[in-house]
Amino acid sequence: KQEVTQIPAALSVPEGENLVLNCSFTDSAIYNLQWFRQDPGKGLTSLLLIQSSQREQTSGRLNASLDKSSGRSTLYIAASQPGDSATYLCAVMNYGGSQGNLIFGKGTKLSVKP
């Protein structure tokens, strides 16, 4: 059974720092991996999706990498800002994933201090 783990559970950094959030998964037969952002009491916003055949995706100050063989993904945030403060969730879609079901990690709660 696929399990997704995110480390650390919480992270506090000063504004301007570059940071890395980690995600690991136990079954490498994934269809894709997605990173989401969740603000308190809100729904999820999709940040980046990496297909299983891809190594990385970039959007603005965000870069997500995927190493399927080792079961790892990282989300790199450059020049962090207080507005980046949120919980970041990693989720994988398994192969046979035509159903589109996502398996989520518990998230990393990021706080960026001004």
Place this chain on the structure above:
Amino acid sequence: DGGITQSPKYLFRKEGQNVTLSCEQNLNHDAMYWYRQDPGQGLRLIYYSQIVNDFQKGDIAEGYSVSREKKESFPLTVTSAQKNPTAFYLCASRHPESAAGANVLTFGAGSRLTVL
């Protein structure tokens, strides 16, 4: 703008009552999902529907029911059989594989259910 609308945003229920959470999308997506989120936990799948008039149980379907009579709508009923229903409920729909942004899930803003 296209998106997913969940209502109500906050809902209070007395023990023994059934409640229905609404999820409506105007994205023309076939697949829709219901997830439950508890504090400090990842999202867990309750039910999903790939197409109108068809739906499947997810990992934690006990005590819940759904219907999919229209493409746009996927309501979730939390029944009195659900022993611990207090949670944040999220509805999502999936971009089709043939479209740009294939397989990206779009989420609603969520509904917070509290049992009194």
